[in-house]
Amino acid sequence: MEKKEWYLEYEIQKNRPGLLGDISSLLGMLSINIVTINGVDDGKRGLLIRANSDEQIKRLESILYTMDTIKLIKLRVPNLRDRLAVRHGRYIQRDADDKKTFRFVRHELGLLVDFMTELYKLEGHRLIGIRGMPRVGKTESIIAASVSANKRWLLVSSTLLKQTIRSSLIQDEYNENSLFIIDGIVSSKQMNEKHWQLIREIMRIPAVKVVEHPDAFIQSTEYTLEDFDYIIELRHEPDEEIIYEVHKRNALLLGSEFEGFDF
Numbered sequence: 001m002e003k004k005e006w007y008l009e010y011e012i013q014k015n016r017p018g019l020l021g022d023i024s025s026l027l028g029m030l031s032i033n034i035v036t037i038n039g040v041d042d043g044k045r046g047l048l049i050r051a052n053s054d055e056q057i058k059r060l061e062s063i064l065y066t067m068d069t070i071k072l073i074k075l076r077v078p079n080l081r082d083r084l085a086v087r088h089g090r091y092i093q094r095d096a097d098d099k100k101t102f103r104f105v106r107h108e109l110g111l112l113v114d115f116m117t118e119l120y121k122l123e124g125h126r127l128i129g130i131r132g133m134p135r136v137g138k139t140e141s142i143i144a145a146s147v148s149a150n151k152r153w154l155l156v157s158s159t160l161l162k163q164t165i166r167s168s169l170i171q172d173e174y175n176e177n178s179l180f181i182i183d184g185i186v187s188s189k190q191m192n193e194k195h196w197q198l199i200r201e202i203m204r205i206p207a208v209k210v211v212e213h214p215d216a217f218i219q220s221t222e223y224t225l226e227d228f229d230y231i232i233e234l235r236h237e238p239d240e241e242i243i244y245e246v247h248k249r250n251a252l253l254l255g256s257e258f259e260g261f262d263f
Contacts, residue, residue: 003033006057007078007086008047009040010070019069020045026063030056040085048078048086080118084111101231105238109137112234116145119230120179124206127227129184129214131242132234141234142181142210151179156202157186157195158212167194174201180209184217196221 012019020037027034033050040046051057057075064072074082085091088111095101104112119128132138139160146153154173158164158181165186180202187199199221202209211217214231218224225231233242 003050003052004054005035005078006049006051007074007076007082008049008060008072009044009074009082009085010064010072011044012069013071014069015043016069023047023070027060030060032056032060036086038086038089040089040091044073046082046086048083080115084115084118087114098231100229101233103233103235103238106136106234106236109141112141112232113145113148116141116232117148120145120149120151120208122208125203126208126229127203128208128210128230128232129217129225129228130210130212130232130234131214132212133236133240133242136234136236138212138234139181142179142212146179149179150177151208152177153179153181155181156199157183157190159183159186165190165192165195167192167198169198169202174205176205176207178205178207180205180207182209182211182217184211184213184215188216188220 010023024034027049031052035048035050037045037047051060061072061075064070064075076082081092081094090111092111092115093103095103102115104115116128119126130138130142139158143153152173152175154166154169155164156166163186182199182202187195190196203223211228214225214228235242
């Protein structure tokens with residue numbers, strides 16, 4: 001029988017020497033293997049474990065509930081956030097009201113790139129939006145994740161090096177392994193119908209599309225935020241407000257990627 005992975009998370013109630021050893025011994029006695037282990041929050045520890053059967057997990061769960069040194073938090077088939085929490089030692093913050101919105105700050109770029117890499121590996125159409133102020137690392141993170149996921153990244157509209165506005169693709173770029181990057185602000189200011197026709201064609205390709213500034217993008221298109229599978233917010237600091245009212249004078253002084261757009 002093929003072994004199945006589970007995610008175990010517990011909170012330490014009475015921290016004492018040998019506690020982790022006790023948990024490891026318990027798993028060993030139940031013939032459950034530890035794949036990865038890490039602290040995931042203050043006083044919490046997460047483990048990826050591998051078991052031969054669901055019955056082993058049920059027995060483990062019943063024993064853990066009797067222990068007064070720990071409190072069982074989660075025991076389930078691991079999702080993407082669980083795997084990244086064990087890998088990086090912390091959970092990705094998710095919006096309490098909008099479960100498809102995930103928040104990062106600049107010092108978590110490694111975690112963000114890892115997260116996006118896993119999203120890029122999913123098959124079929126994926127529409128991902130990313131919000132953030134200038135110079136926070138949006139485009140760089142998108143490209144780094146595409147390289148990590150072995151995807152060919154294509155700038156459909158961007159200000160990464162200079163303003164890029166594409167109105168066509170070459171034949172081999174119409175590819176499911178391509179990752180299409182669209183700057184919502186740059187595209188929203190374009191009256192070029194060929195550019196928008198290209199975007200509509202790209203949306204029909206069963207591939208990953210990443211839109212920077214999705215709120216600007218939806219103002220000029222028939223798409224809505226409901227069409228996005230994931231929304232990522234990247235900030236310099238946790239309490240930074242993401243706003244797009246950047247005036248031309250300030251944009252010129254700061255060299256803003258917004259190029260003086262004010263909407």
